[in-house]
Amino acid sequence: MLLEIKNLTKTYRALDGIHAVDVLRDLHWQVAPGETVAILGPSGSGKSTLLNILGALDRVDHGEVWVGGQDLAQLDERGLALYRNETVGFIFQLHHLLPQCTVLENVLVPTLAKPGADRGALRDRARELLAAVGLEHRLRHLPGQLSGGERQRVAVARALIHRPKLVLADEPTGALDRDSAGRLVDLLLEINATQQVTLVVVTHAVDVAQRMQRVFEIEHGQLVERVARE
């Protein structure tokens, strides 16, 4: 398994420190390498929380999260940073591009974590990725000069710059129109197919979910598998 969760519990406490809500409760889950997985669920059900935990953007309260053979709970700050940089690629709903950097530079942002890396090779890789997402003609543009769909494609390219084993996408089409959303999902699946990247997508959109191999829904803090793609 690429990803394995055991007894995961995540609780949010109220300001008074007494009242608490268990968003994820004693959750178990496994994902094989190369799989595409969708997670559905209503707002506040814990989808993004699960994704944040998988991306090491948030810590678990109880349980174990194993990704690529390492338990995230055991990693220190340095280990977590390395994990985020090498193992996962994150695509956010609001893409979070740096407005001051060009498209090419935005894709290269994760490479800043590796000062000794071959800059030329990385630049070539960024160009390839941008070409793959159809933005080879926008390399020197700033995010403010792109459409919403284009910005999200830059975010996809950025997520893949370090050849991650796992791509996590949090509502990647949430801010896009239907056509753009469709093209982005095509792109993600193509990348999955060509680069053997495991894809976990959190979404509200059932049509997006249905294009994934496995679909889960969070109910009462547990993942329930709903539909499987043909």
Added chain:
Amino acid sequence: MNNWTLITRSLRFYWRTHLGVLLGAALGTMVLTGSLLVGDSVKATLVQQAQLRVGRVETVMAGGDRFFRETLAWEVGAVPVLLLNGSVSRVDAAARVNQAQVLGVPEAFWSLSPAGRSPATLRESAAFLNTRLAAQLGLKAGDTLVVRVEKPGLFSRDAPLSGEENEVAALRVTVAGVVEDAHFGRFGLQASQVPPMSIFLPLQGLQQRVGLPGRCNLLLAEKPAPVALQAAVQKCWQLADAGLELRALESGGAFELRTERVFLEPQIVAAAPRGTDTLTYLVNEIRAGEKATPYSMMTAVDAPDFLPSDLAEHEIVLNAWLAEDLGVQPGDAVDLKYFSMGDRRKLEERSAKFTVRAVLPMDQPELNGSWMPNFPGLSDKESCREWKPGFDMDVSRFRDKDELYWKTYRGTPKAFVNLAAGRGMWGNRWGDLTAIRYPAEGGAVSKALLERLTPEQAGFHFLAFREQALAATRAPVDFGQLFLSFSCFLLGAAAVLTGLLFAFSVEQRQSEIGLLLAVGLPPARVRRLFLCEGVLLALIGSVLGAGAAVGYTRAVLYALGTVWRGAVGAVHFVFAPQPLTLLVGAGAGVFVALLGMSWASRRLFKNSPRVLLAGHAEADPSRQASILGPILLGAFCLAGAFGLAFAGLGAESFFGAGTLLLLAGIFGVQSWLRLQAYGGAGLGSLAEMGFRNAARRRGRSLATVAVLAGGVFVVVAVDSFRQRPLQAPAEESAASESRATGTGGFALVGESALPVYEDLNTAQGREAFALGKDLEFRAVPMRVREGDDASCLNLNRALQPRLLGVNPHDLETRGAFGVRWRLEKFPGWHGLEPEAADVVGVVDEATLRWALQKGLGDTLEYRDDQGRVFSVRLEGVIKGSLLQGNVLIAEKRFTEKFPGQGGYRFFLIDAPVSKAEAVAGELSRALQDRGLELVPAWRRLAEFQAVENTYLSIFQVLGALGVLLSSVGVAIVLGRNVLERRAEFGLLEATGFRPGQLRLLVFAEHCWLIAWGLCIGTVSAVLAVWPSLRERQAGFAWQEMAGLVLVLTAGCVFWAWLATLLALRGSQLPALRSE
């Protein structure tokens, strides 16, 4: 893409946001660098003044009241100068300067000036004035003036038989020109930023007028070091330079060593080859029964060649004239009456009984007038009835036979006693020999004496003039450090502002931080990236700030020369920025800004990437901090504050208590803010909503409160240290109550240009100056040994402060100036005269601490009249007195060390308050020739207090600027808060709030912070300075302090209201719509 690319891109992209940070850093650098540049400029000014003062002179030999041959100076390649004190007045008496420096200078003097040439040829009866003196008298070239100088007495006028010639010479001269600094306008032996008032006269003319032809007392050398100059002088040294004479006697080729100063000083006697010591004195009366001979010369000598070799101490040998006059024979008894010198030149008539051992015939060869020294006022008189020996002589007692004796035998002694008896009767602090006689070989004696007697032993001091002048510029108060400490709060406010603005900028980009963390950059690295951006901003800001510092420095120097001139006197400061200072200032500016930025943004980087990506860093529940910590710390500080306040440890403990209370208040606010953040059952009112909002950004709110409280604390506390302007005491009874104050309860204080030898408290002394007997005053006179002014009025370092010799009894009986001793064994002012021969000194506390930078028990080194080094041990202090700048020693010790320093020049005058002005006027008029200048004691003290007050004003102005900056910070915080909550305000508007209500809500929310800051600052400041306030219950102006707090409050409220108006212009609904 690399770090550098990201940083530079960010700098360019967010330039608007960064502008504030940049300006904050620039402001901090400006204040910091500016302060250092002020220090540079003050130092450069002092160095420039020192260089103008010394010109090309490297070393000097100063004689004071000892005069050497002018030729000596030429022989050693130096320039001779005659330097005297005097008074200068306009011929129309419209203006007068009592403390002027009168210089007799040769043409070569000007070649040593900074300009290296004479401003013009100085003709006879003409004079140059320096700019200050000319301005003071309102004189210009061509005008006429009168100079009064004392005809220097070679023999101390304090001494018996010192003569009573009219010692003041008045010179009427024409102003030939006014000399600028480049032409030695600043020349003087003492270091001060204020030049002396100098008048330059032709050397020969002055020498003639004061009766010292060919004599000088100052030698200026261009090149040699003191040791080399001393060697050169020693080589050309003659007896006349030490005021000595080796005179051939009429009998048998013998020689006699004598001195112009009448009594041979001990060091001269010690250096002289052994000969026959003699002491000749004028006795008042020699009596045998009913018969008495008045005013006769007597000699004490052990001279076996013509006196009985076994002459005992109680035996006397008379000459035949006297024996006949008294009708005595060997074996008869005679009584002597003679004067000896008591305190304050009081002559005490004493008597001694002798038995006549022998009578010498008048044709005895040794009976001649050569025994009589050159007593001023006696030797040159044709008639003994014209004698003016310096004491009241009853000339009616002279008989015709006495007159005939004087005409026939001149100073031939009428009687002889042995040396021991003579020394016992007539020895005094100036010496106990009037001559040493040698049988022959005068040349050998002269050579031997000159080899053994150094110029220093003869009372000449060699000074490394330039070196000492430059050393004095190492001012005790480093203005750079001073302004830096004065600006510390302003600097702190700038740093906090920079930090806040940087934190705002970073908060605005929190999703960017979240992203960088999410893509795997370690948190420390991300923080470094942002701080690098900050460093670049600080660098640019510091370059701008360093540029602005030039203007800031100029403004401060201008203020020091105008509105703050009370601190430094009338000084024109040169602007002298040092490149290294600019560099250091800019570097330090970057550091301070970085410190502020690092501190203000430290929490943000501790948020999880998820929170940062969501842009909710400030609302992260995980940031809920315990209120226990600040409550405990606050309670601890509060307990400490009360403990210190009630411990009764003095003023310092109250200051500590105030500081702890300030901290307790800040911790209290922190607890309150944290408590608010925990929320509650619901929002009951708009005010509660305001509290909750204030707690939303706890860091910002706390910084606002802390900076405001700190600023108000500084400004209010400093204000309470300000001395209220002194005014003339209103009631007679004030004198006794005010004895322990800074005026010592005296009505007047003054100094004279020339010494006053008479005791102004006696009828005789008053008579000498034609002072009315009913003039109600008592004087405490003090002797003065000139030295550096060590008061706060002098910016230069006082290397050897001026010494005042005072009779402790005068101050002790009055209980004047409460002196505090280091050791309890010293009882009151009598502590100045311990049983041991130590020289104990008392100084003003400010002089000890700031000018001398010494502590009690430390010593100061001086040279006595014989060139020997002695120490003055500082054992006592007086607080805030008009004696600031001087070192007080006992008069007894003073006269032991400086027997040649005659008369008194410093006076404290007791007079009824209502008559003080009349007394001042009458005394100044009567002692006009002595150049006496009196001022009310309270005014002199006020001059010193003005310096302290000016420093406090500077501190306060810079502190108030800090508070102003803090209030601007409040406005920026407010604006930022509103900007971040536009949608929230839109929502409130959508729910029915009017824009005016919203403004009120925001304004009230921030007014809470202002109120907290002002209250905490004021209350803790009042506690900190409580002892000082209580001490001045009558004098302290509560209204002034309340006014100050009100002004600060108004300033803060104004900025907050302005920011509210600007930030909440128009409707906020569009912001809601855009969400």
